[in-house]
């Protein structure tokens with residue numbers, strides 16, 4: 148085998164990829180194309196149509212990475228694609244027919260096939276007013292966002308079509324607009340967000356002119372739907388180093404536009420507690436969460452856990468900044484931010500709960516009742532996540548590994564207490580609402596108050612969690628409430 152070829156086994160795909168240096172000579176990528184892809188290409192060719200692998204698939208292949216999905220482009224019109232695939236006993240779903248895209252299912256595999264197109268006018272800053280099909284692959288490539296995403300690989304032989312020298316940019320790890328950045332960003336306000344997202348995902352630099360054009364396109368970015376912004380934020384959070392994108396967003400004005408609450412954390416010094424201002428601290432915490440493969444909710448919680456600090460900051464008499472109740476205000480603000488970005492209620496509740504509880508200060512003096520109260524407040528299923536958030540938070544105090552010692556001690560105490568039985572929610576009480584009703588306590592608000600008081604009692608002293616004792620305590624509470632009401 149020639150020295151410039153290397154083999155790579157990537158899941159079900161097996162590629163022989165030529166080093167990019169040699170493309171100029173041959174313009175060929177030697178690759179073992181998946182047999183199904185070859186079969187689909189054969190069917191198209193027999194119908195006089197061409198098929199190319201395009202977009203992220205080619206980019207990732209040139210990076211030597213695994214390909215997640217097959218993005219294909221063709222000169223066949225969507226109607227023709229449908230007919231060709233159906234005649235070959237495949238299935239077609241018009242998933243993005245407005246953009247000329249259909250998804251085809253063939254012999255257990257799927258691929259998105261988009262008809263070559265040129266885009267004309269953009270008046271809403273997001274979608275072209277009309278779509279014009281073309282038979283020229285180079286025209287199709289010129290409507291794509293970045294040079295690294297504007298490369299096509301002709302199937303089945305692997306001829307590379309790279310009018311914007313995207314392969315060179317991939318080699319140099321550069322994100323560059325395909326064409327004039329001001330014009331390209333002016334057409335579609337999602338592109339600047341994609342640029343910063345790719346910078347974090349791939350660890351690439353954004354080329355200077357491309358980067359400089361972002362701040363001029365903010366009024367177009369403003370038109371992007373919150374759902375699309377959220378999808379990009381999610382991809383940033385899933386990247387190895389989210390801060391890379393958020394700092395680029397800050398530099399270009401995108402952070403102020405989409406996450407103004409976070410950008411207001413810049414310059415909020417917290418000397419006495421931290422080396423960093425609130426924004427850098429939050430970004431470090433988020434990077435820690437990403438580096439340690441924490442869940443998506445934890446990454447969001449790490450990013451926003453201190454977002455309320457600018458609002459509550461006050462200087463005390465000794466000249467030290469204080470941030471009382473910042474966890475509550477941060478949770479409230481995060482709820483608004485995540486609602487605005489159309490996150491699901493399940494995600495919002497989980498993230499905000501973690502943020503609200505993140506300020507526990509465990510010491511060995513905590514009584515068992517205090518540990519039980521901590522478990523009840525946090526919720527047993529959230530304990531591990533809260534420890535993780537605390538790790539991310541404390542690692543970002545000084546930008547080094549957090550002190551695991553205290554957390555380990557708390558976790559040990561929690562484990563021991565959980566071994567002695569569980570009475571942390573109303574469901575765990577030895578009496579139910581029905582039992583209380585039988586004892587003469589009417590259902591409604593009073594019943595709710597009494598059940599909560601019983602829970603407090605049991606958390607303080609689990610020995611009280613027997614039916615007999617709780618009925619007695621409940622009876623006494625009820626009498627007290629009843630007498631107080633009569634006096635009024």
Ligand code: ATP
Nearest residue numbers: 201202203204218290291292293296297335337338
């Ligand atoms: P990934 O799927 O990993 O997010 P991708 O590059 O495949 O990355 P897709 O959103 O799947 O991104 O888009 C496929 C291709 O379509 C891109 O590679 C690019 O060529 C083109 N494209 C996507 N969004 C835009 C856009 N907003 N403007 C111009 N071209 C775009």
Ligand code: MG
Nearest residue numbers: 202203204218
């Ligand atoms: Mg893709």
